Amino acid sequence: MKRGLIIAGVCLFFLSLNLISASSDWLVINSPLNEDIYDKMTVTFNLTSTSGNADFYYFTESLDKSPGKWVRLCKNNESCIKEIRFTEGEHNISIKAVNSSGDVDYAYVSFEIDTKKPKIIATKPNSNSVFNGSGFFIKYTEDHLKIITLYYGDEIENPRNFTKTDCAPGKNKNCTFNVDLKQFHNKKIYYWFEVNNSVNSAKSKSTIIKVDAKRPVNYSQEIVEDAGKVRFIFEMFDDNFKGIYYLDKKDSNPRWIALCSILKFGRCDVKRNLKSGNPKLDVKAVDKAGNELMIYEDEPITI
Secondary structure, three states, X not given: OHHHXXXXXXXXXXXXHHOOOOOOOOEEEEEOOOOEEEOOXXXXXXXXXXXXXXXXXXXXXXXXXXXXXXXXXXXXXXXXXXXXXXXXXXXXXXXXXXXXXXXXEEXXXXXXXXXOOOEEEEXXXXXXXXXXXXXXXXXXXXXXXXXXXXXXEOOOOOOEEEEEOOOOOEEEEEEEEEXXXXXXXXXXXXXXXEEEOOOOEEEOOOEEEEEOOOOOEEEEEEEEEEOOEEEEEXXXXXXXXXXXXXXXXXXXXXXXXXXXXXXXXXXXXXXXXXXXXXXXXXXXXXXXXXXXXXXXEEEEOOO
């Protein structure tokens, strides 16, 4: 019963303090600043009385093992400067000053201790990948995220940058950046990420990638019926060719299926049995950088 009365009293005390503004009549709070974030565990209290000498106190549940107890910072002085150590996280602090006449003035501040740097877990593309700029990727952990910046370019000392403020805070989060890299086509560039909270930052390592910002070039294409099968013939060029794929929209389970994964003297010539009687085909060429060329779209085939 006694414990319950103490807790109730503490709750009523904080309720009354919430009615008090962070500003006060003659108690001046120079530090800590309201709603500020500190990157050290130690916070400097810098307080001033404009009503002559005073005793200065603070009240916090997170520090004191006996909730409800005022802790004196300074005695009988017009100003008070003292460092207090806090734990990681948010702190709601009540401060009061009692002058020589017994008058009491209160103030209330809320601040946060955040000494942890953001954690970068992974970035993509990988080193020496061929890439077109669509889908720079970062995985990270940061609860108080402010911005993430992607740096890139062929000069590591003078990079371009792209900053996002809408990446989600939290644990094991992902964020994707799409950048036009046409000016760097067929060149090697550097890239890295920087993750910032209010007071700390973390950088990923600099990674070299090769840029391919152009789609495959198709010189000719033909789809013909050949002894009950469908014959696909393409002539094309791409330094980083990955494959040619088709999708039969009349199939009961439409999906992209590979036709060719290599070009023989710039040519893809294959035959396929198609499931549906009158297929309607999409055909595309894809390179290793992610560039796509749609060769056919909704192409009807009669077998």
